[in-house]
Amino acid sequence: MIKYGKYTKEGGWTMELLEKRIQKDGIVKAGNVLKVDSFLNHQMDMELFNEMGKEFRRIFADRPVNKILTIEASGIGIACIAAQYFQVPVVFAKKAQSINLDGEVYSTKIESFTHKRVYDVIVSKKYLGPEDHVLILDDFLANGCAVNGLIDLIESAGAVVEGIGIVIEKGQQAGGRLLREKGYRVESLAVIERMNEETGEIVFH
Ligand code: 5GP
Numbered sequence: 001m002i003k004y005g006k007y008t009k010e011g012g013w014t015m016e017l018l019e020k021r022i023q024k025d026g027i028v029k030a031g032n033v034l035k036v037d038s039f040l041n042h043q044m045d046m047e048l049f050n051e052m053g054k055e056f057r058r059i060f061a062d063r064p065v066n067k068i069l070t071i072e073a074s075g076i077g078i079a080c081i082a083a084q085y086f087q088v089p090v091v092f093a094k095k096a097q098s099i100n101l102d103g104e105v106y107s108t109k110i111e112s113f114t115h116k117r118v119y120d121v122i123v124s125k126k127y128l129g130p131e132d133h134v135l136i137l138d139d140f141l142a143n144g145c146a147v148n149g150l151i152d153l154i155e156s157a158g159a160v161v162e163g164i165g166i167v168i169e170k171g172q173q174a175g176g177r178l179l180r181e182k183g184y185r186v187e188s189l190a191v192i193e194r195m196n197e198e199t200g201e202i203v204f205h
Pocket of ligand 1 (some may be wrong): 033034035036041074111112114141142144145147162170195
């Protein structure tokens with residue numbers, strides 16, 4: 001059996017398979033952006049997604065998750081694959097194009113790290129409510145705006161945040177630390193400690 005991950009000294013979980021793929025195919029861009037379009041954000045490697053989905057299930061096996069929440073677009077793929085292992089539905093928060101939000105939705109504002117603009121983000125009240133125990137999944141965690149927006153939607157609905165699963169956390173940005181300090185359980189499959197735009201070096205936590 002192939003062993004995909006290992007526990008680190010700090011007790012967190014890292015996926016060796018994912019780290020190796022990031023080292024091989026990740027491109028460090030200006031502004032602290034990591035491009036992983038060849039396997040995560042544009043073309044998607046389903047074999048890798050499948051292993052990541054299994055990992056999220058294993059990590060959060062002790063939580064009574066009945067719904068996965070993510071945000072369009074790049075969280076949807078991994079959320080769907082993981083959901084097959086949890087056997088729960090996926091809801092994705094939508095970036096609203098217009099501001100004519102009716103009373104049928106929960107809404108919040110999220111500033112996009114990569115596009116530097118603020119979106120109104122919505123979830124229908126039909127698909128999130130006080131009975132829900134929600135696992136948040138997303139591709140990246142940087143400053144935490146996206147995840148905090150999703151938490152805001154879940155709390156507006158009176159639902160419970162059971163945990164936060166992230167594919168790549170950029171540990172040099174404060175999002176993960178602040179969420180953990182607030183008491184949320186954040187589990188990232190790979191945590192980047194630093195990266196160098198000139199040399200292309202990527203160092204994991
Ligand atoms: P945050 O809201 O935590 O600042 O940023 C997370 C969101 O921004 C993610 O949903 C992801 O789409 C995007 N993002 C943040 N940093 C990166 C990055 O280095 N590379 C890519 N491809 N997306 C990022």
